[in-house]
Amino acid sequence: MARVTLADVAHAAGVSQATASRAVNGSNRTVRPDLRERVLAAASALGYTPDANAQAMARGRTTSLGLVVHDIADPFFSTIAAGVSQAAEEAGLIVSLTETQGDPRREVEIVSLLDRQRAMAIVLAGTRLGDDADDAALLAALEAYRGRGGQVALVGQRLGDLPVLAVDHRGGAAELAGALVDLGYRRFAIAAGRPRHRTAAARVAAIRSELAARGLPVPDDRVVHTDLTRTGGRAAAAALLALAERPEVIMAVTDLMAVGVLGGIRDAGLRAPEDVAVTGFDDIEIASDVTPALTTVRLPLREIGQRLTALALIPGGADALEPVRGEVVVRESTPAR
Amino acid sequence: MARVTLADVAHAAGVSQATASRAVNGSNRTVRPDLRERVLAAASALGYTPDANAQAMARGRTTSLGLVVHDIADPFFSTIAAGVSQAAEEAGLIVSLTETQGDPRREVEIVSLLDRQRAMAIVLAGTRLGDDADDAALLAALEAYRGRGGQVALVGQRLGDLPVLAVDHRGGAAELAGALVDLGYRRFAIAAGRPRHRTAAARVAAIRSELAARGLPVPDDRVVHTDLTRTGGRAAAAALLALAERPEVIMAVTDLMAVGVLGGIRDAGLRAPEDVAVTGFDDIEIASDVTPALTTVRLPLREIGQRLTALALIPGGADALEPVRGEVVVRESTPAR
DNA sequence: TTGTACGCGTTATCAC
């Protein structure tokens, strides 16, 4: 089963390798129909398959797009990945999936890995949580990649002057907080993520500032920082429900945490939303499956993946025009009171 | 920003390209320390990055692994993908993510796409749902790929004599059905997937045969075939709850469908599990998040991904020794009665 | 241990 190459096909068809090449890929130079036919016939007869690597080298450009996420098992990222995957397929690209697992250094390694791979574009869907030095290292790696002709697009927080798809976390968070006030809630608590997590921090800040503006500042002891996971949410709920004055509503910075908060409320022998109301953020599918269904801020995750890919494919590397906006979705977890 | 190649590095270091090559990759032939140092210094000074494509061509083997799933946004697949991703990273491979969206023809296209890519292995995590002709086409494509030295591994149903990681759907399904009988359930209904879906069909068959063996055969009108989605589950519940004699428990063939069934039960103005009990299959994370938490058959999805990858990396392409077994997990959705 | 030279499979440039 030796590998059959273009040379074999050309030889079998009795034409030059150049003609064979033109016949199989359809270059701008055209080929006489009968020859073209002969080549194609020979190719399929021999079971020829073009070598994408060789093509990439000869053409000077690959057809692969690097996607870097935090954790593909997290519905937030898997949904964005679905959008990227779809857009990539439509563009004839094949996506290289990589995970950072939240490690900033790993993120830099991945960028250079994809760089070596000569991926034509890198899409960063993971929210960064490193310090400034980590950011600088990542930026340097990405700029080096760009210098070699690579395209880049990232979501959320901006990094240097890299093309970024802005997401209006603050607007959505503020709107959500406002909606709760309108529903009659007064005593708030927040299940915040880790302070270093940029996105989580932005949401928490927006919530607090909106509430403060409405005369309902959230004291520090009512903001608990845990992991952005179910477990983290559960722990946060436990801590918040142990306070002297029980909060009327616990706002989690992600749906996943909110699900954990629901569990924590049950653990404490309380009911949601009767005893404590809960909100999430993102509107991943699970948000409407749990009981009570979660009030949250809907982010068009799949669309974000698509737009991110489109952004990465813009030759110059332009910036996204309009930021993605969240939409408050009120469900059973926050009844009027 | 011209691309800096190994030749540039060699020239800058004052050595031959061969020596430079040996210095950067660490071939078996060794290089004198001082020269080695000079080369490395020159490389980093010039900002050299090896071209993985060129390396692949020169070495005759790539470092990429193709992963094909149904839909990466589906938690079932994203969890398996996480396992594959992890195992691939440990093996120094980079995974190419592709989605079939349930289209058998697309699946064949993807295989040949990955083939052109010269992926060193292809992992098929999507359950097939085509007819025999589709299977034959897929098998042919995979065999052709194998003939060219590619490794293959698939999960679930076997295809030809390709290496397969067997999953004991039947055993788990039968055990689950038995457990329900032991809990006191007698009137069963099944939210089955599409009949053509191999995995779903296997589960349904096992459930029915186990129940029949216990003297509780499930009539055809109590087996509803809908899509393997939330929506499908919802529709199935609606149909099953409209029957003259309301079933005591609805067994869905996947957790996702079971979640839909829960919704359908609410739609009908009934409660789970008081009025109707529900079971799922797979034990994706959401299964324990919904209310009531789902009784289901736990499949170690992440581990499946890892084992699948390991299987694909076995040189000869051996078969997996032991099949993956599911474990029945009884939760609130099926109280004893 | 180091250097020379060729091959990997394909595309693109150039004459014909």
Added chain:
DNA sequence: GTGATAACGCGTACAA
């Protein structure tokens, strides 16, 4: 329209 031929960037026998 077609065919030599030179890249593309790197690994590796082979010789020195």
